[in-house]
Amino acid sequence: PALTPLPSTPLQDIRNTVGNIPMEWYQDFPHIGYSLEGKKIYKPIRNKDELDMFLEKMENPDYWRTVQDKMTGADIKLTDEQVDLVHRLQKGQFGDVHFNSYEPAVDFFTHEVMIHPVTNRPADKRSFIPSLIEKEKVSKLVHAIKMGWIKPRKPKDDTPTYYDLWAHEDPNSILGRHKMHVPAPKMKLPGHEESYNPPPEYLLSEEEKLAWEQQEPAERKLNFVPQQYRCLRAVPAYSRFIHERFERCLDLYLCPRQRKMRVNVDPEDLIPKLPKPRDLQPFPTTQALVYRGHTSLVRCLSISPSGQWLVSGSDDCTVRFWEVCTARCMKTLPVGGVVKSVAWNPNPTICLVAICVEQSVLLVNPCLGDKLLYGATDQLLESYVAPEEERVQPVQWVTATMEEHGKGVRLIVQHSKAVKQVTWHGKGDYFASVVSDNSNMQVLIHQTSKRWSQNPFRKSKGLVQCVLFHPIRPYFFVATQRYVRVYNLLKQELTKKLMTNCKWVSSMAIHPGGDNIICGSYDSKLAWFDLDLSTRPYQLLRHHKKALRSVAFHKHYPLFASGSDDGTVIVCHGMVYNDLLQNPLLVPVKVLKGHAMTLDLGVLDVLFHPTQPWVFSSGADGTVRLYT
Numbered sequence: 001p002a003l004t005p006l007p008s009t010p011l012q013d014i015r016n017t018v019g020n021i022p023m024e025w026y027q028d029f030p031h032i033g034y035s036l037e038g039k040k041i042y043k044p045i046r047n048k049d050e051l052d053m054f055l056e057k058m059e060n061p062d063y064w065r066t067v068q069d070k071m072t073g074a075d076i077k078l079t080d081e082q083v084d085l086v087h088r089l090q091k092g093q094f095g096d097v098h099f100n101s102y103e104p105a106v107d108f109f110t111h112e113v114m115i116h117p118v119t120n121r122p123a124d125k126r127s128f129i130p131s132l133i134e135k136e137k138v139s140k141l142v143h144a145i146k147m148g149w150i151k152p153r154k155p156k157d158d159t160p161t162y163y164d165l166w167a168h169e170d171p172n173s174i175l176g177r178h179k180m181h182v183p184a185p186k187m188k189l190p191g192h193e194e195s196y197n198p199p200p201e202y203l204l205s206e207e208e209k210l211a212w213e214q215q216e217p218a219e220r221k222l223n224f225v226p227q228q229y230r231c232l233r234a235v236p237a238y239s240r241f242i243h244e245r246f247e248r249c250l251d252l253y254l255c256p257r258q259r260k261m262r263v264n265v266d267p268e269d270l271i272p273k274l275p276k277p278r279d280l281q282p283f284p285t286t287q288a289l290v291y292r293g294h295t296s297l298v299r300c301l302s303i304s305p306s307g308q309w310l311v312s313g314s315d316d317c318t319v320r321f322w323e324v325c326t327a328r329c330m331k332t333l334p335v336g337g338v339v340k341s342v343a344w345n346p347n348p349t350i351c352l353v354a355i356c357v358e359q360s361v362l363l364v365n366p367c368l369g370d371k372l373l374y375g376a377t378d379q380l381l382e383s384y385v386a387p388e389e390e391r392v393q394p395v396q397w398v399t400a401t402m403e404e405h406g407k408g409v410r411l412i413v414q415h416s417k418a419v420k421q422v423t424w425h426g427k428g429d430y431f432a433s434v435v436s437d438n439s440n441m442q443v444l445i446h447q448t449s450k451r452w453s454q455n456p457f458r459k460s461k462g463l464v465q466c467v468l469f470h471p472i473r474p475y476f477f478v479a480t481q482r483y484v485r486v487y488n489l490l491k492q493e494l495t496k497k498l499m500t501n502c503k504w505v506s507s508m509a510i511h512p513g514g515d516n517i518i519c520g521s522y523d524s525k526l527a528w529f530d531l532d533l534s535t536r537p538y539q540l541l542r543h544h545k546k547a548l549r550s551v552a553f554h555k556h557y558p559l560f561a562s563g564s565d566d567g568t569v570i571v572c573h574g575m576v577y578n579d580l581l582q583n584p585l586l587v588p589v590k591v592l593k594g595h596a597m598t599l600d601l602g603v604l605d606v607l608f609h610p611t612q613p614w615v616f617s618s619g620a621d622g623t624v625r626l627y628t
Contacts, residue, residue: 016041016071023070032073043073182259184252193226196235202226277589280573282613283559284627287594289327291624293320297598298618300605302344302353307610309368311353312624313339319355321366322624324609330368333407341421347428351377352410352448354431356419361433363411363448381410384451394444397451413446413453425469432467432476443467443478456492461485465505472514479508484519486531498535500527509551509560516576516584518560520548526562528574528586543570543588546602552615554608561615563603567595569617569627592627595619 016033018026026032031040048056057063065078078086085095094101109118144150193202203226204212212220223244229235277283296315303310309330310322315338321331337358345352351374355362363381367374394416400409413433421434432445442464446453462480469476474489482505484498502521510517516538519527524544527537546565553560558575569592575585592615595603601620608615614628 018071033071041072044075046073184255187248193222194224196227196229196232198226198228203228274587275585277573277587280587280589282557283571283573283589284592284613284615285590286627287592287625288614288628289626290594291320291322291327291329291626292622293329293332294318294622294624296622297601297604297620298622298624299339300342301607301616301618301624302342303607303610303616304344304351304369305346305348305610306369307612309344309366310616310624311342311344311366312618313342313355314622315339316622319353319364321368324626327626331366331408333364333366333409335362340419341423343422343424343431345428346424346426349373349376350380350428352428354422354424356422356433359415359418361413361415361419361422361431361446362409363413364408365410366408378410380449384449386451391452393453394441394455395446395453397453411448411451415444416441421466423466423468426471430469432469434464434467438463456487456489466508468508468510468517470514471510471512475514477508477510477517479505479519481505484508484517484529496531496535498529498531499537501525501537501540502527506548507550509553511553511560511574511576512555513576516574518551518553518562518574520551520562522547524548524564526551528584530584532580533583538584539586541572541586541588543572544568549601549603550605552606552608554613555610557608557613559608559613559615561606561608563606563617565600565602567597567602567619568593569603569606569615571615571627592617594625594627595623596621598622 015036017036017038018033023032030042032043033041035041060066062077065083066075067078068074069076084097088097089095141150145152192198195202209225212222212225217223224240291310291312294312294314294316298312298314300313301310303324308324310324311319312322313319317335317337317339319333319335319339319342320329321333322328323330335355335357339355339357341356343354345354351365351367351369353364353366355364365374365377365381396414398412398414400412404412415433415435417435417437419433420436422431424431429449430445430447432443435442435444438460440457440460441455442460443455443457444453445456456476461478462483465479465481467476467478475495476487476489478485478487479500482500482502484500484505485494486496486498487493488495498517500519500521502519502523502525504522505519506522507520508517515531517529517531519529521527524542524546526541526543526548528539528541529535530538544562544564544566548562548564550563551560552562553574558573559571560574561569561571563569570588571590571592573585573587573589577584595617596619598620603617603619605618606615607617612628614626616624616626618624
């Protein structure tokens with residue numbers, strides 16, 4: 001119930017017409033709203049301070065019933081009826097004095113049943129016909145329950161969620177935090193030397209006393225000097241008593257005591273289970289033939305694709321061609337310089353050998369075996385037609401003179417610096433050579449059919465040790481002292497950079513499958529890389545005692561070999577599985593000895609036969625040996 005309006009004369013009917021809005025909006029204005037005529041209602045001047053307010057409170061008898069009208073800002077004195085109304089409302093009574101809240105109730109609907117209903121509306125049709133919408137809803141819910149989309153509510157589990165933590169605990173067992181408790185070690189009981197009257201052998205002599213004083217406190221056997229007194233009353237107080245008690249307390253609370261759990265492991269279980277070598281046959285085990293004839297160290301070997309002929313290059317400035325089966329020297333070719341590398345063309349339809357001598361690569365037709373074969377090779381080389389315009393090349397291609405032609409030399413590729421390695425591409429037309437140089441001209445790729453050479457690299461990435469062509473894909477491997485870089489020849493970009501974890505790579509060989517390579521190094525490590533797995537070695541083998549000079553893979557058998565300065569060739573079984581999830585299996589199977597150490601050098605090159613499980617090795621003792 002609203003407050004009854006204040007009685008006011010028409011003259012002073014100032015009613016604010018701003019409506020139900022927060023009056024704070026007007027606090028920065030001089031007026032407080034608008035009257036019925038639309039004129040501003042100005043705020044009454046309020047310049048009363050706290051003192052004036054207090055005086056008014058004390059002196060004005062009607063102060064307690066004066067309220068401020070927020071709409072007009074004026075002070076209004078409440079009448080007696082209004083004060084009475086406020087009191088009644090505060091007590092929770094009705095605003096109207098004359099309202100009786102306990103009037104007798106009128107029974108609108110009597111308890112007697114009348115013949116006429118209150119309303120006579122006919123019943124709805126929906127009150128007696130089943131609803132189609134509800135039927136559809138129910139059928140949908142039934143279908144959802146059948147399909148398992150709606151699960152029935154699980155019955156609530158009324159069992160209490162708390163349980164006895166120690167119910168299943170053995171009453172005699174030691175609790176967890178006490179299980180690892182290790183009691184502090186007891187102090188050693190005093191012996192004869194602590195006695196006030198020890199036997200004379202426990203007393204220190206003058207020299208022993210001096211030695212005791214010069215020792216570090218931690219090194220002394222006794223932390224006091226034994227002394228003798230005539231009776232117990234003569235024993236003085238021990239000067240270090242408090243100090244030693246304090247140290248014992250420190251030991252007790254500062255020394256962590258922990259029970260070490262020892263695992264009982266059989267040492268045999270820690271060694272990886274490798275298959276027995278006899279289950280991994282065939283592999284070379286015995287020395288069968290020795291190829292003698294060279295007078296100095298034999299640096300390099302290569303074998304014909306048929307496996308019938310072997311070529312070896314030596315420091316005695318000759319290249320010798322051998323028949324593999326009989327160890328007979330078929331031909332000796334003097335080349336006038338130390339032979340650093342030889343490589344037989346892998347194409348079985350061509351009979352050609354590349355030989356590195358000083359600053360040139362000689363392409364030699366050894367004229368061995370099938371006459372049709374080496375005749376066709378000569379015809380192929382002679383069918384070359386020089387281009388009309390001369391092209392600038394990093395090397396010079398020179399045709400051999402009549403005298404050299406008689407020896408078998410067909411072409412000479414002259415380089416600017418000494419050549420240290422030559423290797424053929426699998427198809428037999430391209431070959432790569434490595435030059436002892438520090439510029440970007442270290443690696444050159446040559447095409448025999450077009451007599452054309454090119455330098456694939458714009459800048460030097462370090463001292464190149466050796467290079468290799470991938471057996472099946474257009475990749476090129478370049479080994480520097482620490483890294484092996486894999487280049488894509490088609491895209492002409494670096495594909496991978498392998499970290500060898502070795503100080504100085506000496507040699508490199510690639511698995512015939514093309515996904516694994518091995519690197520030998522001068523710090524007597526052999527690194528096996530799985531190119532699909534990682535750029536770091538899958539395994540580092542340290543079987544040799546001295547520097548590795550050469551490594552080789554077999555073309556068909558799962559074998560690889562390494563030759564070292566310790567005079568041995570180690571043959572390992574290296575099985576690569578077609579299943580990509582299975583890691584390669586590397587098992588050393590045989591150490592082959594035979595080469596004599598000469599000038600601190602042992603085996604300089606190793607090479608597998610193309611078809612048989614045989615390995616050739618050339619050594620510093622001037623021999624080539626065949627192990628079968």
